[in-house]
Amino acid sequence: MALTQVSSNKCAGGFQKVFEHDSVELKCKMKFAVFLPPKAETHKCPVLYWISGLTCTEQNFITKAGSQLAAADNGIMVVAPDTSPRGCGVEGEDDGWDLGTGAGFYVDATQEPWKSNYRMYSYVTRELPKLINDNFPADPERMSISGHSMGGHGALICALKNPGKYKAYDATVLASGYAGPPLDILLDQGRDDQFLSASQLLPDNLIAVCSEKKIPVVFRLQPGYDHSYFFIYSFINDHIKHHAKYLNA
Ligand SMILES: N[C@@H](CCC(=O)N[C@@H](CS)C(=O)NCC(=O)O)C(=O)O
Numbered sequence: 145m146a147l148t149q150v151s152s153n154k155c156a157g158g159f160q161k162v163f164e165h166d167s168v169e170l171k172c173k174m175k176f177a178v179f180l181p182p183k184a185e186t187h188k189c190p191v192l193y194w195i196s197g198l199t200c201t202e203q204n205f206i207t208k209a210g211s212q213l214a215a216a217d218n219g220i221m222v223v224a225p226d227t228s229p230r231g232c233g234v235e236g237e238d239d240g241w242d243l244g245t246g247a248g249f250y251v252d253a254t255q256e257p258w259k260s261n262y263r264m265y266s267y268v269t270r271e272l273p274k275l276i277n278d279n280f281p282a283d284p285e286r287m288s289i290s291g292h293s294m295g296g297h298g299a300l301i302c303a304l305k306n307p308g309k310y311k312a313y314d315a316t317v318l319a320s321g322y323a324g325p326p327l328d329i330l331l332d333q334g335r336d337d338q339f340l341s342a343s344q345l346l347p348d349n350l351i352a353v354c355s356e357k358k359i360p361v362v363f364r365l366q367p368g369y370d371h372s373y374f375f376i377y378s379f380i381n382d383h384i385k386h387h388a389k390y391l392n393a
Pocket residue numbers: 196197198199200204208241292293294371372373
């Protein structure tokens with residue numbers, strides 16, 4: 145599958161790049177960002193997939209989260225795709241900010257008019273990893289997944305539906321039916337997150353299930369922080385290190 149380079153910037157000793165390609169699953173052009181640490185010049189590297197939240201593109205994480213220095217230090221490639229198909233002309237896809245364009249929810253839609261394009265689950269778990277493994281110095285045996293908000297939920301459903309595929313987990317939803325290899329969840333939540341006070345995020349449910357199932361979870365309620373990338377920027381180093389512990393083991 146042909147990749148077109150959209151941009152390339154030297155960053156943290158490596159390169160922050162963006163590529164475009166024709167997606168088979170989504171039937172449209174898709175962009176994704178890839179950070180290549182200096183180590184990738186000479187070695188195969190593990191890959192951390194980051195999936196973003198509502199309204200994001202491949203740009204939000206790479207321009208706002210400040211992940212590149214920690215990824216360079218730990219020799220980790222970071223792949224951040226767009227959050228939905230775009231420009232497919234699906235009826236209703238631009239009617240609201242929380243469904244459709246910029247809001248693909250990392251699921252494979254089953255109903256018309258969504259089902260032929262809105263296949264973000266297959267895109268992030270199959271098409272994109274194959275593309276990365278075929279075109280970059282990636283070690284296909286060492287991948288993990290993390291995300292924010294819609295992407296935090298997406299990261300956990302990808303992990304739970306593919307036991308053993310991802311080496312580390314970092315998400316905000318229930319793990320009650322999980323029966324795969326051990327999980328180790330690091331969960332940061334801003335105490336002043338506007339979606340938390342609107343009861344749209346339910347970290348207490350995750351904590352309850354994890355204690356019941358004896359799944360290790362470190363939950364940190366961070367005073368004063370909201371839902372924004374300023375919050376992500378503040379704690380991304382801990383999350384990169386958390387993933388590196390497993391990816392570089
Ligand atoms: N409804 C608001 C909120 C959207 C929002 O908070 N999106 C989060 C993910 S759920 C985000 O990462 N926004 C992009 C950014 O802050 O760069 C909007 O449309 O701007």
